[in-house]
Amino acid sequence: MVKVLMIEDDEELAEILSEYLQRFNIETVNVPDPFLGLSKLETQPFDLVILDLSLPGMDGLDVCEQIRKRNDIPIIISSARNDLTDKIVGLEKGADDYLPKPYDPRELVARIKTILRRIGREKSEDSKNSAELRFDKNSRMIYFRGEPLHLTAAEYGILTYLLEHANEVVSREDLIYNVDAIHEDSSLKSIDVIISRIRHKLEDNPKQPRFIRSVRGLGYRLTP
Template identity: 60%
Template sequence: MTNVLMIEDDLELAEILMEYLEPFNIAITIADDPYLGLSTLDTQKFDLVILDLTLPGLDGLEVCKEIRKRHSVPIIISSARTDITDKVTALENGADDYLPKPYNPRELQARIMSLLRRQKGLIPTEQSVQKPKDLILNEDQMIILLQGKQLHLTAAEYGILGYLMKKEGGVVSREELIYNIEAISEETTNKSIDVIIGRIRQKLGENPKEPTYIHAIRGVGYKFLQ
């Protein structure tokens, strides 16, 4: 449910809009006084504010400025005042949209959803925030860093770990490692690859039974993840 605060002294209009928006899962809280609206916004959580400009006791432009000082909530101005100066001032005071009255309630609903989509896109989620990687491959210097510290690897260990990192997420067979890493002879056995992987895991400080980075794929090879 989307919670919207409507600061509007025309209660008849406010109730019409409230009834119209309810089927769209938009719940309207009405404040017919600007001071009541500000105090309500300070004590309750809202996803958006619909603000009239012609209000008793305090002009809506000042209310808009005060809201923006205290909150980052999106603001839609809903007003019969169509003077360009009012529009510009409202936007300069922190409003996100300006909808001149009269308007179709469907347009208001569309603007509410559009603003909320834009607002949601500005807020980073857990999925969108990328965590820094523990392991970094520097091919120019031929080194691998673990949490910023250089790992001391043999040529074969560097070759295997670096190759797995470049193939991150994909399954790499032991044979592929043997034939693609210069530091490993083509006569190297699969068992020898497993031994080298074991040494790499020790240097990474990971438990082979519960690996963090190098995962064994039974009967095939290995997969690197981080």
């Protein structure tokens, strides 16, 4: 479930939005006080912040700035202040989106999902890259130490899957059923052969691999 912190002093509106978002598997914790909101971000994990601007004790733009100094969490400003300057300043201070009130709650749901999809893609891309191994989504190429690797379809599929699950143990069965270029009737031994070929393209000493290591009885782990 997605967990959202809403910093909103209109408690009636916050309750309406919270009930609506719940339908879409989005749990909302609302606080009317900006200082309490900043404190909760320090002590609890959240996926996104919905931030009003007209708050007691601290302007929402300052709250946005404080959040961004401490955290890279996505921020949607939700405000009745329709001044273009507020929107520009809010985005400059680190907000990811600005939604002027009043709005249809369906639009808020759409904005939340769009931002989280984008963040998810960025994290996925980061997880595929390291100082030595880099996956380029656009060209569908894998680079090793700055040079493109020349891989067969099966080698490319297996290495991509290992990169997506870097530092996790991946079984041979996982590779057979999740890599399109591998036929489901392939033997476990055939996976070992392909892994060996990949090692020869990555490792200085394939017999003592540093990147793709065997985990006895379980499978393989890629440590990029």
